[in-house]
Amino acid sequence: MKLCMIGTGYVGLVSGVCFADIGNDVICVDKDVNKINNLKKSIIPIYEPGLEELVKKNYKAGRLSFTSDLSKAVKCSNIIFICVGTPTKKNKIGADLSQIFSAARDIRKNINSFKIIVNKSTVPVTTGDEVEKIISKKIKKKLFSVASNPEFLREGEAIRDFIYPDRIVIGTTEKKVSKILKQLYSPLISKGAKYLNTTRRSAELIKYASNAFLATKITYINEIANMCEKLKINVEDISIGMGLDNRIGGRFLRAGPAYGGSCFPKDTRAILDTASKFKTNLSLIKSVIKSNENRSKLLTNRIFKILNNKLKNKRICFLGVTFKANTDDMRESSSIQMIPSLSKKGALINYYDPTGEKKEFKNIKNVKYKSSIKSACFSSDLIIIHTEWNDFKSINFKKIMKNKNFKLFDMRNIYSHEKMIKDKINYFSIGR
Ligand code: UDX
Numbered sequence: 001m002k003l004c005m006i007g008t009g010y011v012g013l014v015s016g017v018c019f020a021d022i023g024n025d026v027i028c029v030d031k032d033v034n035k036i037n038n039l040k041k042s043i044i045p046i047y048e049p050g051l052e053e054l055v056k057k058n059y060k061a062g063r064l065s066f067t068s069d070l071s072k073a074v075k076c077s078n079i080i081f082i083c084v085g086t087p088t089k090k091n092k093i094g095a096d097l098s099q100i101f102s103a104a105r106d107i108r109k110n111i112n113s114f115k116i117i118v119n120k121s122t123v124p125v126t127t128g129d130e131v132e133k134i135i136s137k138k139i140k141k142k143l144f145s146v147a148s149n150p151e152f153l154r155e156g157e158a159i160r161d162f163i164y165p166d167r168i169v170i171g172t173t174e175k176k177v178s179k180i181l182k183q184l185y186s187p188l189i190s191k192g193a194k195y196l197n198t199t200r201r202s203a204e205l206i207k208y209a210s211n212a213f214l215a216t217k218i219t220y221i222n223e224i225a226n227m228c229e230k231l232k233i234n235v236e237d238i239s240i241g242m243g244l245d246n247r248i249g250g251r252f253l254r255a256g257p258a259y260g261g262s263c264f265p266k267d268t269r270a271i272l273d274t275a276s277k278f279k280t281n282l283s284l285i286k287s288v289i290k291s292n293e294n295r296s297k298l299l300t301n302r303i304f305k306i307l308n309n310k311l312k313n314k315r316i317c318f319l320g321v322t323f324k325a326n327t328d329d330m331r332e333s334s335s336i337q338m339i340p341s342l343s344k345k346g347a348l349i350n351y352y353d354p355t356g357e358k359k360e361f362k363n364i365k366n367v368k369y370k371s372s373i374k375s376a377c378f379s380s381d382l383i384i385i386h387t388e389w390n391d392f393k394s395i396n397f398k399k400i401m402k403n404k405n406f407k408l409f410d411m412r413n414i415y416s417h418e419k420m421i422k423d424k425i426n427y428f429s430i431g432r
Helices: 010-021 033-040 051-060 068-076 098-108 127-136 160-164 174-182 200-231 235-243 264-277 283-306 335-344 372-377 417-422
Strands: 001-006 025-029 064-067 079-082 115-119 144-149 167-171 194-199 315-321 348-352 366-370 382-387 409-411 426-429
Touching: 001 010, 001 068, 001 098, 010 064, 010 079, 010 160, 033 064, 051 064, 051 160, 064 068, 064 426, 068 098, 079 098, 079 174, 098 115, 098 127, 115 127, 115 174, 115 283, 127 144, 127 200, 127 417, 144 167, 144 174, 144 200, 144 372, 167 174, 167 200, 174 194, 194 200, 200 235, 200 264, 200 283, 264 283, 283 335, 283 382, 283 409, 315 372, 315 417, 335 348, 335 366, 348 372
Parallel strands: 001 025, 001 079, 025 064, 079 115, 115 144, 167 194, 315 348, 315 382, 348 366, 382 409, 409 426
Antiparallel strands: none
């Protein structure tokens, strides 16, 4: 099939490349000429394991191309995916849909034959109705159809999540469209992915309800972890014990820092906004957002306590600052809350991240990027494992440290207490 992806951000680029890999002709479009020129040279704008190889392979095979010429790309495609960003509006909680509506207007100008327009961006319920309204102002209804096909990719696992999804959700009530889209996904359905055809509004809500539910699950186990700390119980036993119940399931029950990233914080806020527009009270999600916002403060206070409330000139090292491992994404990472508040109290902070220095900390007093684990940790009083990169899973701390009396706060429970006791390391973790 001939596909066009509008927007080469996370969703657009990964989906476009994977669609090409299962045999489609895909044109990825972006307004950012520089990004497009780089993509043509296989220079990838994001860190995502396996993506560069897949871009090279499909570009070389001629199934994948990149352009800034939206008009040409739309005209020669049958299915157009809208994959632009829907960030939180400035100083508000709702999603900014300006890029979606602008893409809809751009598509409208270039409809020369029947087009299926699929919204892959995460958009509030009724956005598909709005897109349809915009296009139908100038184009006859029989020349286009707007469907919803939410994306459930996780950063760092995006290619695997695309190829082996748990489910594919298609929101359309038009039989012809649902047949074509099912056919598009047939290589994945034949490998076991479940296919669900719903109304367009249902598909839009499935995405938000799923992300809000996962955010709730994480927040739930984080609060249970707080309780475990008081009761000297290991939260991991609780996660395993709960997860063995098939009704609950064991995934997304890892306690840690506040959840972050480009989706959970934004989408939990946006679903509240939609709910309030439709006069519904999502009190549970409100509590989840509040609890997660408090979590960074709670862990910062825990750091104070570990350092006996004396932070002035204490050397603290952060290992990993992104919101999770295998990504360079800093969006809503809990480190953005914690590091500045520790620096304000006079701590001297080094950090190391496998994806390099971060602009978020460039102008913060006493915060320095170090280019290796050893140089970041060397003379620290406290080492904080903030992100669960494999690089941090078997560090010989005693060997690399100059200060042998250092403390270790493992926010991802990478190490076992037994090993730390054996190694005589003053060790703190989450919910244990
Ligand atoms: C998420 C959804 O999983 C994905 O389906 C959606 O399309 C986009 O949003 P992503 O943001 O890439 O994906 O990361 P995810 O792996 O879900 O983690 C989100 C946050 O939750 C991270 O901060 C992570 O550290 C945290 N998390 C996740 C936990 O604290 N515990 C867990 O058990 C799982």
